[in-house]
Amino acid sequence: MDYETPLFFHVMGYAADADGDVIDMVSGNPDWEPPRALRTALHEYADLEPDQFQYPPSAGLRELRGEVADRRGVDPSQVVITNGAGEANYLAMARALERNVGDEIVMTDPVYPYYPGKTTMLGGTQRFVETAPDGSLDPADVRDVASEDTAAIIVNTPNNPTGAVYPESTIRALVEIAEDNDALLIADEVYDHFDLSGTFTSALTVDSSNRIVTNAFSKSMAITGFRVGYAIFPPELVENAKSRHMLVNVAGSRPSQYAVAHALRETGPDYYEANRDLLRDRVTTFTSALEAAGAEYTRPDGSFYVMARFSGYPGTLANVERLIDEAGVAGMPGEAFGSARPDWIRFALVTPRVETAANRLATYFE
Amino acid sequence: MDYETPLFFHVMGYAADADGDVIDMVSGNPDWEPPRALRTALHEYADLEPDQFQYPPSAGLRELRGEVADRRGVDPSQVVITNGAGEANYLAMARALERNVGDEIVMTDPVYPYYPGKTTMLGGTQRFVETAPDGSLDPADVRDVASEDTAAIIVNTPNNPTGAVYPESTIRALVEIAEDNDALLIADEVYDHFDLSGTFTSALTVDSSNRIVTNAFSKSMAITGFRVGYAIFPPELVENAKSRHMLVNVAGSRPSQYAVAHALRETGPDYYEANRDLLRDRVTTFTSALEAAGAEYTRPDGSFYVMARFSGYPGTLANVERLIDEAGVAGMPGEAFGSARPDWIRFALVTPRVETAANRLATYFE
Numbered sequence: 001m002d003y004e005t006p007l008f009f010h011v012m013g014y015a016a017d018a019d020g021d022v023i024d025m026v027s028g029n030p031d032w033e034p035p036r037a038l039r040t041a042l043h044e045y046a047d048l049e050p051d052q053f054q055y056p057p058s059a060g061l062r063e064l065r066g067e068v069a070d071r072r073g074v075d076p077s078q079v080v081i082t083n084g085a086g087e088a089n090y091l092a093m094a095r096a097l098e099r100n101v102g103d104e105i106v107m108t109d110p111v112y113p114y115y116p117g118k119t120t121m122l123g124g125t126q127r128f129v130e131t132a133p134d135g136s137l138d139p140a141d142v143r144d145v146a147s148e149d150t151a152a153i154i155v156n157t158p159n160n161p162t163g164a165v166y167p168e169s170t171i172r173a174l175v176e177i178a179e180d181n182d183a184l185l186i187a188d189e190v191y192d193h194f195d196l197s198g199t200f201t202s203a204l205t206v207d208s209s210n211r212i213v214t215n216a217f218s219k220s221m222a223i224t225g226f227r228v229g230y231a232i233f234p235p236e237l238v239e240n241a242k243s244r245h246m247l248v249n250v251a252g253s254r255p256s257q258y259a260v261a262h263a264l265r266e267t268g269p270d271y272y273e274a275n276r277d278l279l280r281d282r283v284t285t286f287t288s289a290l291e292a293a294g295a296e297y298t299r300p301d302g303s304f305y306v307m308a309r310f311s312g313y314p315g316t317l318a319n320v321e322r323l324i325d326e327a328g329v330a331g332m333p334g335e336a337f338g339s340a341r342p343d344w345i346r347f348a349l350v351t352p353r354v355e356t357a358a359n360r361l362a363t364y365f366e
Numbered sequence: 367m368d369y370e371t372p373l374f375f376h377v378m379g380y381a382a383d384a385d386g387d388v389i390d391m392v393s394g395n396p397d398w399e400p401p402r403a404l405r406t407a408l409h410e411y412a413d414l415e416p417d418q419f420q421y422p423p424s425a426g427l428r429e430l431r432g433e434v435a436d437r438r439g440v441d442p443s444q445v446v447i448t449n450g451a452g453e454a455n456y457l458a459m460a461r462a463l464e465r466n467v468g469d470e471i472v473m474t475d476p477v478y479p480y481y482p483g484k485t486t487m488l489g490g491t492q493r494f495v496e497t498a499p500d501g502s503l504d505p506a507d508v509r510d511v512a513s514e515d516t517a518a519i520i521v522n523t524p525n526n527p528t529g530a531v532y533p534e535s536t537i538r539a540l541v542e543i544a545e546d547n548d549a550l551l552i553a554d555e556v557y558d559h560f561d562l563s564g565t566f567t568s569a570l571t572v573d574s575s576n577r578i579v580t581n582a583f584s585k586s587m588a589i590t591g592f593r594v595g596y597a598i599f600p601p602e603l604v605e606n607a608k609s610r611h612m613l614v615n616v617a618g619s620r621p622s623q624y625a626v627a628h629a630l631r632e633t634g635p636d637y638y639e640a641n642r643d644l645l646r647d648r649v650t651t652f653t654s655a656l657e658a659a660g661a662e663y664t665r666p667d668g669s670f671y672v673m674a675r676f677s678g679y680p681g682t683l684a685n686v687e688r689l690i691d692e693a694g695v696a697g698m699p700g701e702a703f704g705s706a707r708p709d710w711i712r713f714a715l716v717t718p719r720v721e722t723a724a725n726r727l728a729t730y731f732e
Contacts, residue, residue: 032416
């Protein structure tokens, strides 16, 4: 089997091994503090009795599933707590393909690179729909490629890498297209707490037995390494997903789930708002410097990312490595996100040195 | 897809919901203390900087991979740190099947119930080889069913549920059979620290590019809920396994890996020896009571389990549930472990109340 593995780890490794000072804007690892309650809960957990160190229920700690179900307005039985959004998307895509009503996964271009890789690994066929330059997705374009061969349509909103946030009308249309083609809409909403536009609509607001929502606490709590996420399935689809989860992972990590359950309960809206404010400031700082440097760029409505295009400097892997070596700024090559943006480079605003990075880029390209 | 999911969670749930006092001998959850260094490390981790809360390397924290590689005498690049032995076995079996040189997975009967379930989920075909009444496996029987259709032979030693520990000659023969049939031997050695006989031989002692060894810290450190395990692949096979691991889970849980890495380094042989001694005592206590009750039983050479057979009381799910309700002792039905031991019930010696349980059984069946 020929896997397509994301370039993230390669570029991160290159940046880490480079000589000199490199500002890492490659991965989507938040650099801000996790909720205070998360640290407290982890300390508490470390002193619990040995029985609390054993397998949690396969679908997740009861208190965490309950808390997620309450907040999302679904029954706890529809929730599978996963090893991050990575496993949630894997379970959702596998669930779509094993219905045996189509082997195509429709996704956007630019695309989050794990989706095509997972599709291939699961024996599915990749289909792409190009988004507009501003990252918006025209449902008519999705309808054009959808057919009886479609197993699932997978979207990410707020979007990595474009920063687009799909309006409610798009989400409704996508669910309808899934229903009309006996397919599933998979909405990966892992950046929902980083909607900077106030226009985000969860696919959960559209009641349907043809949509799965995936999410994680990786970004919202700044804990990508804890590996706690979830998938919400329609009641008709959840049992096989739970079985696959059990057969692949048995269960997720209990210390992680315990800490997240407490943090979820004890963290108020201020925490999330402060992180959005931080991100808004960074967007302004970074895009102002890009503007001054005469670069093209996207201003994100949500998520952590700015895409930029520098005249005469396409976003190839080779050029990204040169930028690491010569400018001391590490981004992700546009070619990592499909075929639609080969000229662009994606920068993750997850460093306090956003201004320095922008100035380095401005100097390098002036 | 029709999954076969293990009965564990069903029986555990039944026992938990039962009226009255039930001694839980269903699952393999140790009831003893984890290493002290594990608790200390988790406290340390809770106070680290936010960057330590982000994705670990996909194949595992460098210090943990290094520590495992050193101890097992392999190159760190051959080690994938997984979400427990569950994911390690999933990766190993998937790796065998995707070589496309056979679709059969050969396993023993009695069998650890996850193996057939994983086989079906991965699109493979189950083949069984019956073991002797004492749990020993005759390599000649494996050779009889092995063919060009064989993708892998998967064994568990020390064995769950029989308690058998395969001698070196068996391990050597199994590797040879795998080589002769262009198949892989997958040796699941998760109970290696619970070899009560002193005869355990790791498949790593047999150099071959046709064997994968899986393991975890779940049992050895009494932390089934932390989900830290590993698989050791031959260099030729490791890359695709790493890709699958990345595409399914991205990475394992970092707080869990951090705690395990420290505990591994800082825990001496006394810890493991004390747990073996505890288990030896429990085996003696439990089997003496079974002896007194006139039951048949297996005396384990390794792992946590005793299988028992009570005259006129086959180990069906219905009878196991009746035993929970009427005797206050919960075991696992023999029919959960394949077709070879329908009359037997498996009891896990992971409770301080082993003596009480044995007395209850003796009274119930007298």
